Amino acid sequence: MKYEHLIIEKREDHIAIVRLNRPENLNTLNSALMREIERVTEEFHEDLETRVIIFTGEGKHFCAGVDLTEHQPQTTLLGSQRDRQIGPRMFHKLQEIEQITIAAINGGAFGGGACIALALDFRIGEENCYAGFPESRLGMSLSWNSLPSVVHLIGPTYAKEMVILGKNNDASTLLKWGFLSEVVPKDQLINRAIEIAKQYAAMPPIPAQMIKKSINHISSALDRAIMHMDMDQLLLTLGSKDFAEGVRAFFRKRQGKYKGD
Numbered sequence: 001m002k003y004e005h006l007i008i009e010k011r012e013d014h015i016a017i018v019r020l021n022r023p024e025n026l027n028t029l030n031s032a033l034m035r036e037i038e039r040v041t042e043e044f045h046e047d048l049e050t051r052v053i054i055f056t057g058e059g060k061h062f063c064a065g066v067d068l069t070e071h072q073p074q075t076t077l078l079g080s081q082r083d084r085q086i087g088p089r090m091f092h093k094l095q096e097i098e099q100i101t102i103a104a105i106n107g108g109a110f111g112g113g114a115c116i117a118l119a120l121d122f123r124i125g126e127e128n129c130y131a132g133f134p135e136s137r138l139g140m141s142l143s144w145n146s147l148p149s150v151v152h153l154i155g156p157t158y159a160k161e162m163v164i165l166g167k168n169n170d171a172s173t174l175l176k177w178g179f180l181s182e183v184v185p186k187d188q189l190i191n192r193a194i195e196i197a198k199q200y201a202a203m204p205p206i207p208a209q210m211i212k213k214s215i216n217h218i219s220s221a222l223d224r225a226i227m228h229m230d231m232d233q234l235l236l237t238l239g240s241k242d243f244a245e246g247v248r249a250f251f252r253k254r255q256g257k258y259k260g261d
Contacts, residue, residue, distance in 0.1 A: 005033040006040060007058060014051040014201040015194060016044070016099075023059025028067035029112045034090045037116075041093040051205050052197040053097065055120060056104040056190065062129070063113025068247065081231055087112065088144040088230070094119035095149075095216065098209045100200040104193040105129045106186070108168070115146045118153065121212065123179060124193055126186040130168045131179065137166035139246035139258060143234040148223040154178050 007019040018040060020027040027033075044050060057063055066087070075083065094101070094116060103109075103117035105125040114131045117123050125131075133150075135142045142150075142163050151159045154177040162169060162177070174180040184192045200208060237243055241261045249256035 001039065001043060003036050003040070005030075006036050008040065010050060013198060014049060015054065015197045016047075016050045016052070017054045017056065017190070017194075019056055019058045020063055021058045023057070023061075025067060026061045026064035026108070027057045027059065027113065028064050028069075029087075030067040030070045031086060034086050038086075038090050038093055041097050044097055044099060047099075050099055051201040051203075051208070052100045052102065054102045054104055054190070054193045054197055055116065056193070057106055057113075059107075061107035061113075062103070062105045062109040063116055064108055065111025065113050065134070068250070077235065080235060084143075084231060084234065087115075088146075091115055091119050091144040091146055095220075098213070100197070100208065100212060102193050102197055104189050105131065105180070106189055110134055110168070112144070115144050118146055118149045122181055122196065124182040124184060124189070124196070125171050125174060125180045126189045127171055127183055128186060129171050129174075129180075129183075131174055132166060132168040133163050134166045134168075134250075136164055137246060137256065138250060139240055139242035139244075139256065140237040141230075141233045143230050145224060145227045145230050147230075148220065148227060152219050 005021050007021045009017040011017070020033065022028060022030070022033060044053060073083070101120035101122070103120045103123040105117055105123060107129060109117050109129070109131040111134055114133055117131065133142050147163065150163060154162065158177045169177075171180065171183045175183050182192070242256075242258045245258060246256045
């Protein structure tokens with residue numbers, strides 16, 4: 001299958017590398033890219049040769065989140081609910097890939113980009129990488145049913161700091177929190193990801209994939225039940241004056257002035 005916004009490399013050692021390929025837009029997630037990510041997860045479901053998948057970003061950054069410049073069509077509230085299901089649907093499909101998955105984080109991973117890394121099994125970063133969830137600074141909630149995954153990964157205290165403050169966190173902080181399992185020099189990022197991938201690719205694939213699925217189910221058994229109003233919370237914040245102020249402040253590179261309205 002041909003992709004416009006993804007580069008797929010399938011190697012002979014049971015490893016595949018998927019590169020997000022919108023470098024001129026910092027690999028931001030427009031609807032076309034998110035649909036391609038969905039499709040590639042479905043393609044890997046049918047792929048019995050690939051055992052480990054590495055995700056990374058083409059260019060300087062892993063992914064700068066959702067493309068805020070993409071025009072959102074005028075629609076009803078019901079239509080907005082349906083349109084915005086693409087994000088959480090993509091997130092869950094990444095979580096449910098049968099193969100072992102690794103995020104090789106180059107540069108920045110923000111918002112939806114950090115969610116992509118969060119949905120994968122392992123995360124390594126280059127020494128100058130950084131990640132964060134800036135949604136709260138834009139006056140919106142963190143969505144895509146991803147909040148439980150943040151808590152599972154780094155614990156409630158660090159999760160509150162990371163999500164409420166919405167700061168960009170450097171590699172050493174991300175390593176201390178457990179968001180990253182390893183930090184390497186920039187020029188060694190992909191090679192190190194491949195080294196790790198080879199260890200998992202050498203294991204018998206049936207037990208490896210069953211163990212992955214079981215651990216994911218154990219750790220996330222109640223996630224979707226708890227977050228069933230996640231999209232409604234997002235739509236509530238998107239309709240607030242604080243959200244409009246947050247977006248203005250973001251594009252004008254200034255601190256937002258929020259009134260709780």
